[in-house]
Amino acid sequence: MTTVSFRRLWFSLTVLLLLFGGVAVELHGANVRIRYTWLQARRHVYLRDIASYYNLGYSVSDEQTVLSSRDGKRRLVFTHRKPMSSYNGVNFYLLYPTQAQGNQSFITEEDFRLTVDPLLRANALQAHPLRLILIDPGHGGKDLGGNTRSAREKEIVLATARRTAQLLRAKGYTVAMTRTGDADLSLKARTDLAARLGASLFISIHTNMASPAVSGLETFCMTPAGAASTHGGVKNEKEPGNTYDINNMALAFEIHRSILQRIKSVDRGVKRARFYVLRQVSCPAILIETGFLSNPAEGRRLQTVAHQQMVAEGIVEGVLRYHSALLRAAGK
Ligand SMILES: [Zn+2]
Numbered sequence: 001m002t003t004v005s006f007r008r009l010w011f012s013l014t015v016l017l018l019l020f021g022g023v024a025v026e027l028h029g030a031n032v033r034i035r036y037t038w039l040q041a042r043r044h045v046y047l048r049d050i051a052s053y054y055n056l057g058y059s060v061s062d063e064q065t066v067l068s069s070r071d072g073k074r075r076l077v078f079t080h081r082k083p084m085s086s087y088n089g090v091n092f093y094l095l096y097p098t099q100a101q102g103n104q105s106f107i108t109e110e111d112f113r114l115t116v117d118p119l120l121r122a123n124a125l126q127a128h129p130l131r132l133i134l135i136d137p138g139h140g141g142k143d144l145g146g147n148t149r150s151a152r153e154k155e156i157v158l159a160t161a162r163r164t165a166q167l168l169r170a171k172g173y174t175v176a177m178t179r180t181g182d183a184d185l186s187l188k189a190r191t192d193l194a195a196r197l198g199a200s201l202f203i204s205i206h207t208n209m210a211s212p213a214v215s216g217l218e219t220f221c222m223t224p225a226g227a228a229s230t231h232g233g234v235k236n237e238k239e240p241g242n243t244y245d246i247n248n249m250a251l252a253f254e255i256h257r258s259i260l261q262r263i264k265s266v267d268r269g270v271k272r273a274r275f276y277v278l279r280q281v282s283c284p285a286i287l288i289e290t291g292f293l294s295n296p297a298e299g300r301r302l303q304t305v306a307h308q309q310m311v312a313e314g315i316v317e318g319v320l321r322y323h324s325a326l327l328r329a330a331g332k
Contacts, residue, residue: 037106039099044106047078047098054120065098065105076116080105083230084269087119090257091269092249095227114224118249122325125247128283130323132174134199136277137161138206141184146209146293151303153293154182157205159305160290163312164205171316191280201251201322202285203315204277207302208292215295216266219256220287221248222279223272230271239274240282247284250325255286255318262310265291265298284322288315 034049047065051058056067056074067076077086080100083093094115099106107116117124137157139145145153158179165175176197178190194202208218222241223229241248252270260267268289278285290311291298301307 259314
């Protein structure tokens with residue numbers, strides 16, 4: 001069996017693509033040919049080939065394409081012409097909608113490399129040391145964050161962050177917080193602190209606001225250069241936050257799914273955004289919107305110690321899962 005270094009694989013793909021419009025790769029002892037095609041002026045990969053690449057079954061209907069393992073442990077669902085997808089029942093957004101033609105469906109090469117591969121293959125991760133985890137409770141001081149008659153975001157996220165830090169320390173991690181009290185703190189002060197401390201992970205905790213009917217959990221990581229964020233806007237330059245594009249996605253997904261496993265919440269998915277703190281830190285970073293203060297029921301839940309504890313436990317579990325993926329990647 002031949003193991004292909006993925007970085008080398010992508011390099012060869014780029015080179016060989018120009019010659020053959022696809023490349024045969026040796027995987028799981030079998031020859032897997034990943035074919036490309038141009039759609040909407042972007043290079044797309046056949047989902048059928050991605051299925052073979054991960055040794056998954058492939059089924060396509062009018063509405064969706066499903067990639068699944070025989071034992072049912074791995075199941076990817078792609079909705080045609082939409083970016084919303086799921087892996088083992090947990091939602092995430094592609095950078096670009098899927099494409100479908102007849103019994104073939106496609107995702108962009110960027111999504112294969114930067115969205116899907118980080119979820120399925122620990123070896124895709126970029127190795128880095130895990131020394132200090134910086135927890136960032138949003139807002140503080142004069143900046144109340146989301147605010148309702150009975151609750152303030154700055155207080156809820158501080159309480160959740162404290163619990164998270166405590167639990168991570170109990171697992172043996174070195175942890176710092178951008179604020180430990182009700183301090184005024186600019187976004188720049190937060191990312192400067194990450195640089196000064198040499199943070200290995202940056203986890204920002206927030207609560208959300210919208211109309212009363214909206215509720216649920218969403219987790220953001222940095223948008224790759226040149227792509228649009230989930231809620232729009234394109235910026236082409238590479239930012240410090242793009243240093244770990246692949247790891248950002250893996251960290252976001254592991255923490256998102258670990259929180260969802262603990263709280264009863266609408267799954268609004270792992271999304272992409274260029275929030276200041278995600279853009280300006282050069283370690284893997286995510287921002288969690290733990291729920292909507294503006295939704296009466298969820299707003300009440302967010303204020304309870306039980307809910308904050310479950311969110312904190314979910315974050316810790318996500319970090320542990322990410323860490324073990326990192327260790328597997330380092331041993332590749
Ligand atoms: Zn906020």
